[in-house]
Amino acid sequence: AEDGIRDTSVTGVQTCALPISVDESILAIGKPYHEAAEKYLSQLVAESPVALSTAMSRVEDTALIDAIQMVQMDAAKADVSFASAFNLNVHAPKGKISVRELAALYLYDNTLYAIEGNGKMVREALENSARFYFNRDVFGYNYDMAEGVTYEVDPSRPPGSRILNLKYKSQPLKDDQPLR
Numbered sequence: 001a002e003d004g005i006r007d008t009s010v011t012g013v014q015t016c017a018l019p020i021s022v023d024e025s026i027l028a029i030g031k032p033y034h035e036a037a038e039k040y041l042s043q044l045v046a047e048s049p050v051a052l053s054t055a056m057s058r059v060e061d062t063a064l065i066d067a068i069q070m071v072q073m074d075a076a077k078a079d080v081s082f083a084s085a086f087n088l089n090v091h092a093p094k095g096k097i098s099v100r101e102l103a104a105l106y107l108y109d110n111t112l113y114a115i116e117g118n119g120k121m122v123r124e125a126l127e128n129s130a131r132f133y134f135n136r137d138v139f140g141y142n143y144d145m146a147e148g149v150t151y152e153v154d155p156s157r158p159p160g161s162r163i164l165n166l167k168y169k170s171q172p173l174k175d176d177q178p179l180r
Contacts (some may be wrong), residue, residue: 041100052092054105058132058143064105066088069147076114079179080122080148086141108110120145120175123163126151130162149173 048063057065065085072081086108092101125144130153132143151166166173 008066010164020079034046040050040116041103042097043099044096045095045099045102048092051094052090052097054085054088054090056147057088057142064092065145068105069145073148076112077180078114080146082125082144082146084141084144088140114180117125118175119168119173119177119179122146122173122179123166123175124148126153126163126166127160130155130158134159150178 003069050063050172052062052064054062056062062085065083068083071080072078072083086106087104090104126146129142129144132138132140133153133155145180149168150170152164154162154164157164168177169178
């Protein structure tokens with residue numbers, strides 16, 4: 001080519017399955033750790049009267065995200081909690097729920113922080129999260145939802161004014177309202 005760039009289009013693909021040999025001595029080393037992990041993940045920790053899912057967590061209130069929020073609010077002694085739906089493929093069956101289902105909610109370790117803030121910070125954080133619906137560069141795990149307040153997101157409004165009816169304890173949330 002005149003500009004020095006060669007054509008890099010794919011002209012064909014060929015695949016094959018390679019045989020795998022298993023070293024039994026390596027499997028034996030890992031076996032007790034694998035069994036301990038399976039035992040831990042299978043422990044029953046909760047019970048639900050209905051099947052639970054995170055599939056719609058980024059567009060509607062869901063019980064699994066609510067549970068995360070309530071645990072965070074309790075642990076941090078907070079007025080408001082923010083959490084994301086990291087994994088939209090979590091499905092917990094009706095009945096007993098194991099550590100395995102709960103662990104699937106958050107794929108990575110996270111640290112819970114409590115900060116002293118105010119209503120303005122909550123509104124601005126929600127406005128920032130609302131970018132998820134309009135900007136493909138905002139990944140879903142960066143879309144935080146809030147608990148302890150009620151609100152609506154109006155996608156027809158311009159940025160900075162998409163959070164409507166933001167309330168704390170059934171009253172409009174004032175910018176200077178102290179919150180933890």
